[in-house]
Amino acid sequence: MAKITFVTFDGVRIEADAENGSTVMESAIRNAVPGIDAECGGACACATCHVYVDDAWQEVTGEPEAMEEDMLDFAYDVRPSSRLSCQIRVSDELDGLVVHVPERQA
Amino acid sequence: MSEITKTDVVIIGAGPVGLFAVFELGLYDLKCHLIDILDRPGGQCAELYPEKPIYDIPAWPEISGQGLTDKLMEQIKPFAPQFHFNRMVTRLERQPDGQFHVETDEGEVFETKVVVIAAGGGSFQPKRPPVPGIEAFEGKSVFYSVRRMEEFRDEDVLIVGGGDSALDWALNLQPIARSLTVVHRRAEFRAAPDSVKKMFELVERGSVRFELGQVSGLTGEGGQLSSATIKAAEGETEIPVTRLLPFFGLTMKLGPVADWGLNLHENLVQVNVETFETSEPGIFAIGDINWYPGKLKLILSGFHEAALMTQAAKRIVSPGEKVVFQYTTSSTSLQKKLGVA
Ligand SMILES: Cc1cc2nc3c(=O)[nH]c(=O)nc-3n(C[C@H](O)[C@H](O)[C@H](O)COP(=O)(O)OP(=O)(O)OC[C@H]3O[C@@H](n4cnc5c(N)ncnc54)[C@H](O)[C@@H]3O)c2cc1C
Ligand code: FES
Numbered sequence: 215m216a217k218i219t220f221v222t223f224d225g226v227r228i229e230a231d232a233e234n235g236s237t238v239m240e241s242a243i244r245n246a247v248p249g250i251d252a253e254c255g256g257a258c259a260c261a262t263c264h265v266y267v268d269d270a271w272q273e274v275t276g277e278p279e280a281m282e283e284d285m286l287d288f289a290y291d292v293r294p295s296s297r298l299s300c301q302i303r304v305s306d307e308l309d310g311l312v313v314h315v316p317e318r319q320a
Numbered sequence: 321m322s323e324i325t326k327t328d329v330v331i332i333g334a335g336p337v338g339l340f341a342v343f344e345l346g347l348y349d350l351k352c353h354l355i356d357i358l359d360r361p362g363g364q365c366a367e368l369y370p371e372k373p374i375y376d377i378p379a380w381p382e383i384s385g386q387g388l389t390d391k392l393m394e395q396i397k398p399f400a401p402q403f404h405f406n407r408m409v410t411r412l413e414r415q416p417d418g419q420f421h422v423e424t425d426e427g428e429v430f431e432t433k434v435v436v437i438a439a440g441g442g443s444f445q446p447k448r449p450p451v452p453g454i455e456a457f458e459g460k461s462v463f464y465s466v467r468r469m470e471e472f473r474d475e476d477v478l479i480v481g482g483g484d485s486a487l488d489w490a491l492n493l494q495p496i497a498r499s500l501t502v503v504h505r506r507a508e509f510r511a512a513p514d515s516v517k518k519m520f521e522l523v524e525r526g527s528v529r530f531e532l533g534q535v536s537g538l539t540g541e542g543g544q545l546s547s548a549t550i551k552a553a554e555g556e557t558e559i560p561v562t563r564l565l566p567f568f569g570l571t572m573k574l575g576p577v578a579d580w581g582l583n584l585h586e587n588l589v590q591v592n593v594e595t596f597e598t599s600e601p602g603i604f605a606i607g608d609i610n611w612y613p614g615k616l617k618l619i620l621s622g623f624h625e626a627a628l629m630t631q632a633a634k635r636i637v638s639p640g641e642k643v644v645f646q647y648t649t650s651s652t653s654l655q656k657k658l659g660v661a
Binding site: 288290 | 368369372441447448449450481482483504505506508510534568569571572
């Protein structure tokens with residue numbers, strides 16, 4: 215279990231409980247976090263689940279893999295902290311994770 | 321106006337559900353034209369997950385998105401459906417005689433007795449990059465695809481993106497453009513290695529300029545671009561640009577379906593579950609685009625809807641004719657249509 219905080223573009227903080235093994239995207243969808251579309255349902259095929267990982271957490275979440283990095287080409291305003299939330303797996307280590315939702319996905 | 325194509329059924333969308341509808345309609349001798357904005361059949365299965373396995377297609381323990389599309393194409397072949405790709409259906413209007421006119425953005429007109437909307441999650445449309453004010457230049461100096469190369473002759477062309485479309489067009493337009501710049505956010509490309517190599521050869525020769533970064537601003541007047549600002553790690557640079565081609569992939573947008581006067585439920589077309597007819601008689605909606613109580617967005621549900629829709633469509637196309645229910649296993653007349661008897 216991990217508690218994840220989504221910070222929307224307007225600065226609203228939404229807290230969610232996420233099960234180990236699920237993805238950060240799934241927890242965003244389950245909690246209706248505005249600004250996460252996840253059109254492809256987590257297939258790493260749409261880049262509409264783009265988030266910025268909070269500075270304090272980038273080391274824990276790690277770097278995107280090659281396929282995710284390719285898909286990030288189709289996301290908007292990509293920064294060094296950019297990740298596709300469907301590719302971040304929840305574990306106890308991520309308890310307290312903070313991610314920021316970009317202005318828009320598509 | 322171009323010539324009118326007459327047919328029994330126009331299917332809007334060539335996703336898995338639109339494809340299977342050809343089969344069901346074909347068993348009842350209804351001829352179909354399919355229109356899709358994509359350049360190939362398969363809808364979401366082909367565009368979003370061609371290589372991913374699907375596990376819940378009855379009798380196929382595992383089949384990929386592309387595999388399913390290929391099998392459907394094989395299955396409907398006997399009915400010789402006519403495909404019209406790279407076209408968006410923009411208008412749908414009932415004529416005084418009760419038939420429909422279906423119009424595309426390429427100006428074609430289809431006259432049909434029945435319309436089947438199998439538009440899925442909506443039409444795939446290019447993503448618009450997050451550059452302030454870009455809308456004002458679209459169609460005049462910002463394009464999301466190249467329809468006429470001449471529009472780029474002697475222009476300062478800027479291509480954004482790192483996929484095959486971006487690189488293919490960089491290579492194709494470089495000889496006719498006045499200048500050509502490619503902007504991509506990283507040094508790696510997800511494109512055919514040969515195109516990447518060719519592009520970097522042109523960069524070395526000075527024929528193409530490559531910038532690492534993202535487009536952050538555009539300037540120009542009356543829809544005509546004059547320059548673009550490129551934001552890189554080291555800061556911003558402004559370069560002269562008169563044509564911009566952003567390639568950021570596709571996203572699904574409901575699109576024109578919303579404008580056809582049909583009853584909608586949260587952006588989905590409401591249907592009657594006996595016939596899958598919409599609020600307009602003669603217009604049906606099947607697959608992901610429709611809504612009814614209990615709807616599940618599964619390929620399997622779309623297939624079922626196609627079979628039931630066909631019964632009602634047949635009654636419209638051949639009024640007065642008895643609609644006979646038959647099995648493909650035992651009906652010689654169905655087998656003749658399938659070319660197996
Ligand atoms: C990653 C992922 C995994 C999935 N896994 C499964 C699974 O395991 N099992 C399952 O059953 N389902 C699965 N689905 C859902 C399944 O793909 C859809 O239910 C199915 O594609 C719906 O088919 P469709 O033909 O209704 O629509 P679509 O496949 O969406 O096709 C609609 C087509 O219509 C076109 N179109 C729309 N409007 C217009 C217009 N105005 N003019 C021209 N063309 C237009 C679109 O471009 C598109 O090609 C999955 C979906 C995704 C994204
Ligand atoms: S949900 Fe589509 S890439 Fe993450």
